[in-house]
Amino acid sequence: MILLKQLLLLSFVLPFAYAEPPLIVQINQPQLDKVDAEAHCTSWRVAVEANNLSPWKTVPEECRDYVREYMSGRGYLHDLQRVADETVSYARSVELNGDGKLAWVFDVDETLLSNLPYYTQHGYGSEIFDGGKFDEWVEMGMAPAIESSLKVYEEVLNLGFKVILLTGRSERYRGVTVENLFQSGFRDWGMLILRSSEDHGKTAMMYKSEKRIEVEQEGYEIVGNSGDQWSDLLGSSMSKRSFKLPNPMYYIP
Amino acid sequence: MILLKQLLLLSFVLPFAYAEPPLIVQINQPQLDKVDAEAHCTSWRVAVEANNLSPWKTVPEECRDYVREYMSGRGYLHDLQRVADETVSYARSVELNGDGKLAWVFDVDETLLSNLPYYTQHGYGSEIFDGGKFDEWVEMGMAPAIESSLKVYEEVLNLGFKVILLTGRSERYRGVTVENLFQSGFRDWGMLILRSSEDHGKTAMMYKSEKRIEVEQEGYEIVGNSGDQWSDLLGSSMSKRSFKLPNPMYYIP
Numbered sequence: 001m002i003l004l005k006q007l008l009l010l011s012f013v014l015p016f017a018y019a020e021p022p023l024i025v026q027i028n029q030p031q032l033d034k035v036d037a038e039a040h041c042t043s044w045r046v047a048v049e050a051n052n053l054s055p056w057k058t059v060p061e062e063c064r065d066y067v068r069e070y071m072s073g074r075g076y077l078h079d080l081q082r083v084a085d086e087t088v089s090y091a092r093s094v095e096l097n098g099d100g101k102l103a104w105v106f107d108v109d110e111t112l113l114s115n116l117p118y119y120t121q122h123g124y125g126s127e128i129f130d131g132g133k134f135d136e137w138v139e140m141g142m143a144p145a146i147e148s149s150l151k152v153y154e155e156v157l158n159l160g161f162k163v164i165l166l167t168g169r170s171e172r173y174r175g176v177t178v179e180n181l182f183q184s185g186f187r188d189w190g191m192l193i194l195r196s197s198e199d200h201g202k203t204a205m206m207y208k209s210e211k212r213i214e215v216e217q218e219g220y221e222i223v224g225n226s227g228d229q230w231s232d233l234l235g236s237s238m239s240k241r242s243f244k245l246p247n248p249m250y251y252i253p
Numbered sequence: 254m255i256l257l258k259q260l261l262l263l264s265f266v267l268p269f270a271y272a273e274p275p276l277i278v279q280i281n282q283p284q285l286d287k288v289d290a291e292a293h294c295t296s297w298r299v300a301v302e303a304n305n306l307s308p309w310k311t312v313p314e315e316c317r318d319y320v321r322e323y324m325s326g327r328g329y330l331h332d333l334q335r336v337a338d339e340t341v342s343y344a345r346s347v348e349l350n351g352d353g354k355l356a357w358v359f360d361v362d363e364t365l366l367s368n369l370p371y372y373t374q375h376g377y378g379s380e381i382f383d384g385g386k387f388d389e390w391v392e393m394g395m396a397p398a399i400e401s402s403l404k405v406y407e408e409v410l411n412l413g414f415k416v417i418l419l420t421g422r423s424e425r426y427r428g429v430t431v432e433n434l435f436q437s438g439f440r441d442w443g444m445l446i447l448r449s450s451e452d453h454g455k456t457a458m459m460y461k462s463e464k465r466i467e468v469e470q471e472g473y474e475i476v477g478n479s480g481d482q483w484s485d486l487l488g489s490s491m492s493k494r495s496f497k498l499p500n501p502m503y504y505i506p
Contacts, residue, residue, distance in 0.1 A: 031301070043332050045299070052496055052497055078293070153504050238487075
């Protein structure tokens with residue numbers, strides 16, 4: 001009986017297929033294009049996360065929709081959660097001897113605090129970065145915590161690591177940054193290092209490397225480092241292990 | 254007329270939907286599962302490529318099909334081509350002064366030569382690595398070139414870089430490795446460094462770091478490094494820029 005129904009259905013549908021081929025094409029084409037764009041832009045995103053790309057200024061035009069969907073959908077949250085799980089698992093495996101000299105470095109933007117409310121209004125990285133507008137957003141001190149990172153932060157803190165916040169934000173935003181971090185649930189860090197006047201003009205990698213060297217000179221051993229940019233993680237005095245949080249919206253050298 | 258046909262089609266299809274709901278569920282469920290598995294395993298693969306995972310021994314069970322499809326389909330080739338394009342673009346941007354002291358390091362397995370014929374027969378990384386069987390494959394000297402890497406290799410060579418092959422293969426495979434590389438089109442390298450007896454027992458990262466230090470002590474500056482493992486790229490005397498070729502099949506610490 002089902003077979004008969006299916007044959008009847010087929011005999012009914014087939015004439016459509018042959019009579020109006022453009023209609024069939026119109027139905028299938030966007031799906032095919034979407035699959036291709038998805039594969040192409042996933043490849044681009046993997047290259048971002050593996051640090052294979054030359055410095056880039058905006059999300060490639062053909063990947064704008066892809067990045068918007070990734071950032072506003074489950075993809076970003078899924079990837080954040082995976083990094084968080086790996087981080088906690090590693091942090092717990094480190095033997096702490098109680099001397100308080102094992103340090104964990106966290107970047108701030110897109111690592112502890114999320115600027116997604118800003119980027120949602122600015123094309124998710126598809127617009128050229130506007131420093132003035134972004135600074136206005138920073139000054140509001142409204143960036144929410146990345147939930148999975150807040151849990152990592154609390155775990156790292158409770159395990160007994162010295163928590164060091166190392167951000168590319170300028171020293172003049174110390175007040176608002178402290179307040180924003182507090183209001184988003186981040187407490188009890190050991191140091192908060194911001195860019196002072198002599199650090200301006202340095203690449204993030206250079207500035208952060210220098211600061212890690214200073215941290216080591218103070219007697220700390222950096223065993224973990226979490227950041228959304230490779231310039232948070234590479235350079236001198238690199239951490240024993242690094243955790244690269246996802247970020248397909250912007251690139252900082 | 255089209256509207257009428259569509260209404261007729263709808264009136265014909267609807268009774269199926271309501272009469273046999275389990276059939277509908279059977280049709281939709283596998284697709285949904287596949288989308289979920291795809292998202293989950295893409296997230297895993299991104300974590301591999303971003304070096305976020307703890308050492309792992311096999312591809313996670315739920316991602317076996319995903320990795321097989323990726324490696325045997327367009328995904329792997331697409332990602333290889335992207336890395337190749339980025340590599341050539343960077344290599345061309347380097348100013349060579351003709352003194353022959355700028356070096357480029359290439360790993361061999363899954364960077365220049367492909368062991369995909371072997372892994373195709375061994376579950377694409379879903380089986381525990383069998384050193385004995387893999388050595389038999391290496392001794393055959395049948396690994397084909399990764400096409401996109403051969404083009405990168407030739408470009409890097411022609412630009413005037415000193416090409417250094419640095420592989421985790423044992424010194425006793427020098428003969429077969431040279432022959433395999435030749436037969437796959439790789440020529441004119443400056444050095445081919447294999448693991449000597451005193452290097453056994455060292456991690457790949459330690460061994461390769463030591464060898465890069467020696468290369469620098471001989472007066473070379475390493476400006477490019479291509480490898481499919483992060484242990485090819487991280488450690489001491491790191492290259493100015495590194496290129497991580499995709500490899501979701503195995504992990505070497």
